[in-house]
Amino acid sequence: MATNQSEIRYLTPPTIEVQKKKFCRFLKSGIKYVDYKDPEFLKRFLNEQGKILPRRITGTSVKYQRKVSVAIKKARHLAMLPYVTDLMK
Amino acid sequence: MSNQYETVFILTPVLSEVQMKEAVKKFRKVLTDNGAEIIHEEDWGLRKLAYPIRKMSNGFYNLIEFTGESKIIDTLEIAYRRDERVIRFLTTRMEKYAVEWAVKKRSGKKPVIADDEPVNVINEKEE
16 A cells, blocks of 8 residues: 555655744744834834734734734834835835 | 833934033933933934935934833923934834843843844745
8 A cells, every 4th residue: 555655756855845834923032012113123024015914923822912903003003114115124 | 100111212413512511401401300300312423314314314323221101201202302403313112121221231241142144044045
């Protein structure tokens, strides 16, 4: 029985991307407050266009994703973060 | 019931050092006159804005942390709106964790978690 598994010969072995276990960095490091005055930290949650990254990419939990999005919007209001940009920050 | 607030405001870059100090002193006076007690003050100096505000591309950032009644905020914001040197301001109430964070930040450098790589991992597809 075991033989027929190896019967399928792929030209190039399919690289199944090992899915890195996503974790919520706030729970892990115990940060409770997202500071809107610290643009460097908030930039990790933005993509190149300055848009807020979805939870499925960053893996943060709901509670902290909301805090991050509120903090990002405050930082944008204070012109610390751009609303939209094209260059890689 | 007095809460703790922090207010950040941006002054136009055309101000000289003296005028900028005087503007900050004016807002401190507005606060202390209305019974607020100023805890902490920060001056981030001239910083580049992420996008131009009123055709200006940088501004003086100032932060004031204070405790006081909630009606102080209305008078403070009226003062901001009247003063044409202030191009933007944001006043927020500090909840429990915010206060903790501010105290920790003032005492020692908050350990920024640097153990992780930039979060947007490579497989982020451009939607």
